[in-house]
Amino acid sequence: MSGTAILFLCIWISSVQPCRQGTQRYYCWWGGILENLCPGVNLKLCTQYTIQCACDAHHSRDASGNCVLTTNCDKSKRHSGTGESSSGTASQPQDEERQRLTNLFLRTVEVIESYNEFHLLMASKEIPIPLCECMKSTFESRGLNDSTRTLECFYSPVVENKANLMMKLVQRVEFVPRIEEGQVKLVLKPADGGRPLCMLWETDSSDSKNRHDCCNPTHFGCVIENSHVLEYSKRCFLHDQLVKSARDKYSQR
CATH class of the missing domain: 2.10.25 (Laminin)
Incomplete structure (x- = not known):
């Protein structure tokens, strides 16, 4: 083969x-x-x-x-006869807008295909994640017009004498960047119908000073009311730390 x-x-x-x-x-x-x-x-x-x-x-x-x-x-x-006036300035605003969208599209592709982990900071109340204490996303592969990332939900089941037990649910989602109606939009597959749901993510290398300025639900047609799901912390790393600790103990036997 x-x-x-x-x-x-x-x-x-x-x-x-x-x-x-x-x-x-x-x-x-x-x-x-x-x-x-x-x-x-x-x-x-x-x-x-x-x-x-x-x-x-x-x-x-x-x-x-x-x-x-x-x-x-x-x-x-x-x-080429693109309709520019003799002054050479008629199409400048349109040119600048196209360039802005192109740059934003390329930046979007760069972000969703980065190997930085994404951590969930905020989400609209309608997102059905009641069990998740935190969520993160990691890059897996790229396709022709999309990129596949994981959505990892971490939760702590109620188990007697297992105070530090944490489990993880993983779903794989295709991120499809598109330029539509003067905006760069991300379409997620598979996705539920209805209005888009707002989720604000942050990478490991992000500057968190202006994190709340990134989320404008009314601008993107999301639900208006948002709530904090969690503040950025190392909580999502607990599962990986516990798994590594268990493996180390097993290898020492």
Whole structure:
């Protein structure tokens, strides 16, 4: 099986056409080409695990899909007839908005595919997690248009003489980033129907000074009333510490 896969890979790579001047080979690993873009040009999508021709460090993708010198982006835009006025400022707000959305989309992909653990800080009262003392999420894999992360619920069952017992329930969720209606949205699969539910997460490396500014339920159409589920603490690590301690004791026998 492995020999067949290697043979296929060699044939596939050898069939790639050489890239033109101003471009370079790019391995598409998550569904989009990371390259310089002229103002107002959207991110170019690609089929995952394929080799594409992307603009090199000195060139940018223009509105016609060509790689031009980054210093010639404005000239290329005028020639492409994108509706810019003679003053050159008519489409600037739209260009800035597209660039903002593109940057936010790329940042979103970077965050959900990071190996930092996410810890739940706040959640709307309607989220059905009554047993969870805390929740965290870890990255598992990436797909063509989504990324898979775990949702881990930690709870302490009532067991006699087991005061430190903690158990974990794990669900795997696909995070699908999309640009819709001028916003970058995350669609979770599988997901329940109805209105979106607000959950505020924090990474291990987050600066927690402005954590509450991140959660604006009325802006995102979530339930209006939020409640603190927990304050950030090391509580979610207790389960892993107990498991490690048990393994260490077992290995010493």
